[in-house]
Amino acid sequence: MLEFIADNIILFIALVILLFLIISLESKLLFGKVKPISHDKLTQLLNSTKINLFDLRDNKEYSKGHIVSAKNISFDDIESYKTENQTTIVTYATSDSDAQKAATAFFGKGVQEVFYLEGGINSWVENNMPLSGEK
Secondary structure, three states: OHHHHHHOHHHHHHHHHHHHHHHHHHHHHHHOOOEEEOHHHHHHHHHHOOEEEEEOOOHHHHHHOEOOOEEEOOHHHOOOOOOOOOOEEEEEOOOHHHHHHHHHHHHHOOOOEEEEEOOHHHHHHHOOOOOEOOO
């Protein structure tokens, strides 16, 4: 075993790095402050409970089409936005990273149930989900 590791040190290092990244990503998903939500789960939430849905794209993209009941805000507006701690918040943008940052900011303001749309608006559109405000 040690001889194999010594002969293939680059492969072994790559394996260790990949294992670390996988464990890190999985633990972040399990124990993270904000969680990803699929388009199916978002549809269920929209139909069953009152949620605040925030679109973080610029106004021009928002005008071309957004998820029904979504409010268009910028990342800078989150700090001054009044939220209730009992409210469920879902954020989405073009990329997951922007939506995650916004969701984390809402969590930092004391909101306990915060999600971001996994895959962003693109996953919503790719799954033939309806948009409001399309031109």
